[in-house]
Amino acid sequence: MSAVREDARGAPDGARSDLRADCARCFGLCCVAPAFAASADFAIDKDAGQPCPNLGRDFRCGIHRDLRQHGFPGCTVFDCFGAGQQVAQVTFGGRDWREAPGTAEQMFDVFTVMRQLHELLWYLTEALTLEPARPIHPDLRTLLDRTERLTRHGPEEILGLDVAAHRQEVNALLLRTSELVRAGVRGRRAEHRGADLIGARLRGADLRGANLRGTYLIGADLRGADLRLADLIGADLRGADLSGANLAGSIFLTQFQVNAARGDGNTRLPAALDRPPYWTAVGPSVGRALLPISPRRRGPGARRG
Structure with missing residues (x-):
């Protein structure tokens, strides 16, 4: 019943390894950019752009192994799809917001946009592993390549993107992918x-x-x-x-x-x-x-x- 194409290494879609968070190459952006309110998921209130008090000077979380025990289960749920290291190492060339505080606000805004683009890359990459969607693989590849190019733009260009319009274009192909894949299931x-x-x-x-x-x-x-x-x-x-x-x-x-x-x-x-x-x-x-x-x-x- 599998509709997934495996690559030469036996992995269903090894390309998505680049879309996994690599916190060691990030500047703790998910610990600074978002705001969160004291709730069942977060023990404290935090404004957008304000570093979490648990963030260390090395951009590592001081309570990473015990987030749930300290009242931060929401942090264990979040996934940036690799947008953090892309912003840190590519968009801003490895210069962090502490070293260059003038870039902080822009960097955090770019991170929010980049995460959306990386999420779309995740879906498009998966769609290209699905055999029933082979008839539209060329269109999926074209849109994947275009999305990847968007992630390599400079900060100003990224912030000027119409992400909603791009998302709608991607979604049209993902809907078609879904229809082709699910058509293989017999019955209602x-x-x-x-x-x-x-x-x-x-x-x-x-x-x-x-x-x-x-x-x-x-x-x-x-x-x-x-x-x-x-x-x-x-x-x-x-x-x-x-x-x-x-x-x-x-x-x-x-x-x-x-x-x-x-x-x-x-x-x-x-x-x-x-x-x-x-x-x-x-x-x-x-x-x-x-x-x-x-x-x-x-x-x-x-x-x-």
């Missing part, structure tokens, strides 16, 4: 795009090939559910129980979504994603994520219904 495919399934009882549900784009699945019981080839782009999985669920063949799932959910050793994930180390201990909170990322944003161009 569930259509829950943008649906409110908060707390829904879906234990053991057959959701193969389901359209779950932008679906609200906060706190949903998805234990043992079959989500192979389901489109999960932008689905809100905060606090959803994925114990024993099969997401191995799902499409457009991100580490951000996985980190926000609960699972166990029997949860099957796409090869490109990591199992959160806290899954078998304590699940993440169901509070708000970092403020620049709306908890109800449902992927590129997604809409309710």
Whole structure:
């Protein structure tokens, strides 16, 4: 039932390794740029552009291994898709905001835009590994190359981008990709795009090939559910129980979504994603994520219904 093409090394999409956060090459941008409010996810209030008090002089988090115990589970959920090191090392040439404080505000604004571009790169790269989408691979490659070029622009150019328009263009191809992939599932495919399934009882549900784009699945019981080839782009999985669920063949799932959910050793994930180390201990909170990322944003161009 797999629709994923493996590369020569056996990895389904090794190219996405560049879209993983490399904190050692960043300037702690996710610890400074966003604002967050004291809540179940964050122990304190912090204004945008204000460094978190846990950020060290070396741009490392002083409580990284114990974030949840110190009241910062929201930090364990966030994923920048590698935008942090791109901004730090490429856009600003390795010069950090402490060394050049005059660049700080611009750098933080660029980071917000860059994260959106890198998220689109994640989806486009995945789409190019999906065999049923081969008829539109040339179009996907063209848009991927164009998006990569945008990430290499200077700060002023990046801040002047119409990201919303670009996202809509990408989303049109991702929608077509989804249709081609899910068409391979026999029988009726569930259509829950943008649906409110908060707390829904879906234990053991057959959701193969389901359209779950932008679906609200906060706190949903998805234990043992079959989500192979389901489109999960932008689905809100905060606090959803994925114990024993099969997401191995799902499409457009991100580490951000996985980190926000609960699972166990029997949860099957796409090869490109990591199992959160806290899954078998304590699940993440169901509070708000970092403020620049709306908890109800449902992927590129997604809409309710």
